[in-house]
Amino acid sequence: MSTASPTDGPRRVAVVVDGYSAGNFYPAAFAAHGTAVVHVQSTPELIPAMAPPDLTAYDDTVLATDEAELVEVLRGLDPVCVIAGQESSVPLADRLSEAVGVPSNGSALSPARRDKYEMTETLRRAGVRCVEQFKTDDPDAAVAWAEDHGSYPVVVKPLSSAASDGVVVCADPAAVRAAARGVLDAPNMFGVTNTEILVQSYLKGTEYIVDTVSSGGERYVCGVWEYEKTLLPSGKNIYNRDLLADPDGNPVVAALTAYVDEVLAALGVAWGPAHAEVIVTDEGPVLVEIGTRLNGNISAPFHDVCLGHNQAALTAQAYVRPEEFRARYGGRTYTRLQPAVVYNTPTELDGVVESVDETAVTEIRSLESVFSATVKLTPGARISPTVDLLTTPLRVYLTAPDEATLTAGYEKVRALKDAVYRVA
Numbered sequence: 001m002s003t004a005s006p007t008d009g010p011r012r013v014a015v016v017v018d019g020y021s022a023g024n025f026y027p028a029a030f031a032a033h034g035t036a037v038v039h040v041q042s043t044p045e046l047i048p049a050m051a052p053p054d055l056t057a058y059d060d061t062v063l064a065t066d067e068a069e070l071v072e073v074l075r076g077l078d079p080v081c082v083i084a085g086q087e088s089s090v091p092l093a094d095r096l097s098e099a100v101g102v103p104s105n106g107s108a109l110s111p112a113r114r115d116k117y118e119m120t121e122t123l124r125r126a127g128v129r130c131v132e133q134f135k136t137d138d139p140d141a142a143v144a145w146a147e148d149h150g151s152y153p154v155v156v157k158p159l160s161s162a163a164s165d166g167v168v169v170c171a172d173p174a175a176v177r178a179a180a181r182g183v184l185d186a187p188n189m190f191g192v193t194n195t196e197i198l199v200q201s202y203l204k205g206t207e208y209i210v211d212t213v214s215s216g217g218e219r220y221v222c223g224v225w226e227y228e229k230t231l232l233p234s235g236k237n238i239y240n241r242d243l244l245a246d247p248d249g250n251p252v253v254a255a256l257t258a259y260v261d262e263v264l265a266a267l268g269v270a271w272g273p274a275h276a277e278v279i280v281t282d283e284g285p286v287l288v289e290i291g292t293r294l295n296g297n298i299s300a301p302f303h304d305v306c307l308g309h310n311q312a313a314l315t316a317q318a319y320v321r322p323e324e325f326r327a328r329y330g331g332r333t334y335t336r337l338q339p340a341v342v343y344n345t346p347t348e349l350d351g352v353v354e355s356v357d358e359t360a361v362t363e364i365r366s367l368e369s370v371f372s373a374t375v376k377l378t379p380g381a382r383i384s385p386t387v388d389l390l391t392t393p394l395r396v397y398l399t400a401p402d403e404a405t406l407t408a409g410y411e412k413v414r415a416l417k418d419a420v421y422r423v424a
Helices: 021-031 067-077 087-100 116-125 139-149 173-184 251-266 300-307 311-320 322-329 358-365 403-419
Strands: 012-017 035-041 060-063 081-084 133-136 154-157 168-170 197-201 206-215 218-231 237-244 272-281 284-291 340-345 351-356 370-375 394-399 421-423
Touching (some): 012 067, 012 311, 021 035, 021 311, 035 067, 060 067, 116 133, 116 251, 116 284, 139 154, 139 173, 139 197, 168 173, 173 197, 206 251, 206 311, 206 322, 218 251, 218 300, 218 311, 218 322, 251 272, 251 284, 272 311, 300 311, 300 370, 358 370, 358 403
Parallel strands (some): 012 081, 035 060
Antiparallel strands (some): 133 197, 154 168, 154 197, 206 272, 237 340, 272 284
């Protein structure tokens, strides 16, 4: 482990553990508050399944080869915070922030903020509405629980992953057995071996994202998005659109906010961002899962337009200027400035990308409602039918002053999406 001095002056320092994917928005967010940012890499090599951190945006990088030594290095920096840049680094960030003595959610409930089984059981103990579930290392035991549960479908998933990795909706015992074996036979998206299977009752209803930022126990709801998903015959429930909800007079947003407040309290979330997925059932909202990290679909400039802020910038303010954050945002809910959609495009293309049709890309990006479009694949890459978030080949951010313009743009992108890639 080695580190150089990250600053030449008395600038404050923020520490980001594994700043993959959405974590790439942290350096600019903290820099806006005059705060230097140090990156901690928790693995010897970068995790290949995730968008890598832009290490040039950091003032320094530390390789976490020994945790006790790392704590001493971080104490020497006198940081304002130590936060997780992505899902799998939450437990380490909890331990480091606690050991260094900066604002922290603590390590006592870290398993409940990462392991989906512990998460739900912690809610159950706290009297918070939650799903029925069972965990095991035996596919036959998973089938037996599903049969005893009394109704299909049920959901099979890994205990700790993200982006719908390994999640299958199962309609019969054979599907449960196959999905359970699939979980055990493959590592999760972070490269960690799955040793157990989680089986849960199926929650029927509309699913939502609820994004928050907390500072000293006072939370701000910075976005609620309605999921639009498609359930495939394989049992994979793939993403389509995330639609920004308007909280003005919307009872669903109020109900989700009240429920997520219970979840945050039960899981001990007093600091930083949280990204919750909640299904509104006939009985009321029920948690699917929550991660104490940024929304993976965040685009800071896009959110600034449709929401007037973004979760990364709010998180930086919550730590660097907590009193200002609490005075402005504590206990409140966002205002939707204009309608918005995040579209993770599904595909049925299967083969090798020969080229990207720049004419189609330009046509998508020139649409009035398209804020930005990310082309995920390059020539030579494998493209395959979409089964989860990682296998969506395009991500398109759309926003417009009115719903009609937004919908027209979305329909045009739908018509053009498969023309982007020429496939062998």
